[in-house]
Amino acid sequence: MTVLITYATKMGATASIAAAIGVELRAAGFTVDVHELGAVQAVTPYDAVILGSAIYQGRWLPEAVRFLRRHERQLRTRRVWLFHSGPIGTGSRPDQPVPADVARLAREIGAPPVKTFAGDLQPDAVLHHADLERLVGDSRDWQDVRAWSHHIATALETPPAD
Template sequence: MAEILVVYATKTGSTREIAEAIAARIRSAAHEVTVLDAADVGSVEPYKAVVLGSALYAARWRPEAVKFLKRNAPALARKPVWLFHSGPLGSDLSAQKAPSKVRELASRIGADQPTTFGGRLTPETAVGFFAKKMAQGSMAGDYRDWDAIELWANNIAEQLVAAR
C-alpha cells in the first residue's frame, strides 16, 4: 500500500493532471503515492498523508470532493492534509476563497485553506453550454502554472521527508 494518497475531483481532466504532477514530484522524494478520483476512495486509513484537489467552478468545489472531505473528516484530522483547487481563468489568477463548507471542513481537520492554481478551458475540453461558449472567447486557454504546482508539491515532499 502506498503511503501518500493524492485525490482529485475533476470535470474535464485538468485537476487530475495537476494531481498526477503533484504525485510525480512526491514520488521523486522516495514516497509511494496512489492517485485516485475522489469518488473511488474507500478509506484514507491506510495512508500517512493526503493531498486533495478539486476543480473550482462558479466558486464551488466538485460535489465528490466535498463528500470525500465530509466522509473522511475524522481520519483526515489525524493526518497531514494539503488542499488545492484549480479553475481560475485569465490573467488575474489571485488566490480564490474556498466555499464556506470547504473552509469549515479544512478547519475541522486542521488543514490549511486550499492553494489556488489556474485552470484550463479549451474548446476540446469544455463540457456544458456555458463552458463551451466561454471556451470560444477570450477566457479560453491553459492557465495552469506548472512551476508553481511543482514548487507547492516540492514543499509537501520536503515536509513529508522531515516528518519521517
C-alpha cells in the same frame, strides 16, 4: 510514508495537476497513489492525503465536499493538504475564495490554507457558456505545481508540530 493524492474533475485539468504532484513526490522518495475520488474507499492506509477539486461557479465539485465530510474523522489524524484548480485567462491569477463549506471542513481537519492552481478551459467546456469563450486556454502553471509539491515533500520529512 505513503501518500494519497485524490481529486475531483469534470474536464481533466485537476487530474493532470494531481498526476504532476504525484510525479514530484515519487521522485522525492515517497510511495504515492493517485486516484480519482470515486476510486478511494478509505484514507486509513495513508499517512498523508492531498485532495484537489476543480472550481465551478465558485464551488467545489460536490463529490469532493462529500469526501471531506465522510472521511473527516480519519483526515484529522493525518497530514492533509487541499488545493483547487480554477482561475483561467491571462493576467493576474489571484487565489480563489475558498467556498464556506470547504473552509469549515478544512478548519476542522486542521489542514493548512487551500492552495489555488490556475486551471485549463477547453472549448467543449464553454459550449453552453458563451460568456467564457474569451477565456479558453490552458493557464496551468507547472512551475507552481512543482514548487507546492516540493513544499509538501519538505513538510513530510519534518515531523508535525504537537
